[in-house]
Amino acid sequence: MVCGVSKEDEVIVPTLTFIAAVNPVKYIGAEPIFMDCDDSLCMDANKLLEFCLNECSFIDGKLINNHTKKHIKAIIVVHVFGNMANMEKIMKTAERFNLKVIEDATEALGTYYTDGQYKGKYAGTIGTVGIYSFNGNKIITTGGGGMIVSDNEELLNQAKHLTTQAKSDELYYTHDEIGYNYRMTNLQAALGLAQLEQLEDFIGIKEDNYNLYKEAINEIQGLSILDFEENIRSNYWFYALKCNDSFPLNRDEIIEYLSSKGIQSRPIWGLINEQKPYIVSQSYKIEKAKHYIERIVNIPCSSSLSDEEVRYVIECLKIINLE
Numbered sequence: 001m002v003c004g005v006s007k008e009d010e011v012i013v014p015t016l017t018f019i020a021a022v023n024p025v026k027y028i029g030a031e032p033i034f035m036d037c038d039d040s041l042c043m044d045a046n047k048l049l050e051f052c053l054n055e056c057s058f059i060d061g062k063l064i065n066n067h068t069k070k071h072i073k074a075i076i077v078v079h080v081f082g083n084m085a086n087m088e089k090i091m092k093t094a095e096r097f098n099l100k101v102i103e104d105a106t107e108a109l110g111t112y113y114t115d116g117q118y119k120g121k122y123a124g125t126i127g128t129v130g131i132y133s134f135n136g137n138k139i140i141t142t143g144g145g146g147m148i149v150s151d152n153e154e155l156l157n158q159a160k161h162l163t164t165q166a167k168s169d170e171l172y173y174t175h176d177e178i179g180y181n182y183r184m185t186n187l188q189a190a191l192g193l194a195q196l197e198q199l200e201d202f203i204g205i206k207e208d209n210y211n212l213y214k215e216a217i218n219e220i221q222g223l224s225i226l227d228f229e230e231n232i233r234s235n236y237w238f239y240a241l242k243c244n245d246s247f248p249l250n251r252d253e254i255i256e257y258l259s260s261k262g263i264q265s266r267p268i269w270g271l272i273n274e275q276k277p278y279i280v281s282q283s284y285k286i287e288k289a290k291h292y293i294e295r296i297v298n299i300p301c302s303s304s305l306s307d308e309e310v311r312y313v314i315e316c317l318k319i320i321n322l323e
């Protein structure tokens with residue numbers, strides 16, 4: 001809403017993400033257009049540009065979807081599993097076509113660029129607005145709730161207004177529009193601040209475990225651990241095990257096998273453009289997202305994992321090839 005999206009508009013969103021990143025488009029009655037991912041698992045910046053050039057018209061500073069004739073106002077970018085989308089290209093496209101960029105940096109809190117135009121910039125601080133969720137499974141948590149960041153003070157004031165019941169007068173309780181109770185409680189915020197102090201320690205543990213997994217698993221025929229982009233310092237939030245077609249078990253069989261050994265693992269989310277509420281929505285050349293969801297298993301990644309536990313997962317995966 002603070003990016004000026006209203007119910008007549010459209011927003012370009014990723015299909016490979018958790019549904020929470022997309023639902024707000026529908027909450028305000030706007031329509032999503034689903035975009036594919038690239039090998040980073042984040043939105044494919046090349047397909048995004050291709051879509052804007054070939055499927056839309058840029059008229060009087062507005063990007064109009066040729067298919068629906070609606071105004072596309074924004075892009076939601078999700079930085080998946082601690083990786084970072086190609087923000088240089090995405091921001092260029094956004095500037096060219098007057099699109100606001102909403103970065104859902106929930107999964108990449110602490111990830112930053114180490115090279116390029118955005119060197120030193122953290123996930124969530126490049127677009128118009130950045131969003132972080134502090135749900136229970138995130139790298140830091142407050143039990144629930146989240147945070148909005150931006151360098152646009154007016155936008156932040158408007159966000160605060162809307163998330164606290166749009167109260168225009170504190171004393172007399174006057175309200176100038178329909179607001180929401182989306183604020184974080186002060187108890188949660190206190191917990192969040194204490195958690196934030198530990199962020200770098202959590203990232204250190206996750207990085208060590210990632211390297212342990214990666215070195216051993218990349219030696220196993222048919223398996224690999226997906227890399228993070230070269231020009232970033234990732235927060236190593238989630239580890240994506242990729243099973244190639246040469247591996248004796250497929251994705252679901254690996255999950256079942258690990259479960260029989262007492263290890264929880266999981267597939268990536270179901271693609272959002274295939275979920276019931278979105279089946280009729282427009283999507284653009286969804287190819288890589290399909291490839292990856294069929295082949296990726298997320299393996300244990302908690303910052304409380306011990307070395308022995310990581311080694312146990314590795315040993316179980318090694319045995320599959322021998323059995």
Ligand SMILES: Cc1ncc(COP(=O)(O)O)c(C=O)c1O
Nearest residue numbers: 018020021078104106133135145
């Ligand atoms: C990309 C992404 N956005 C949002 C959320 C959650 O958002 P909320 O705090 O609104 O439940 C998650 C996961 O919980 C997520 O992975």
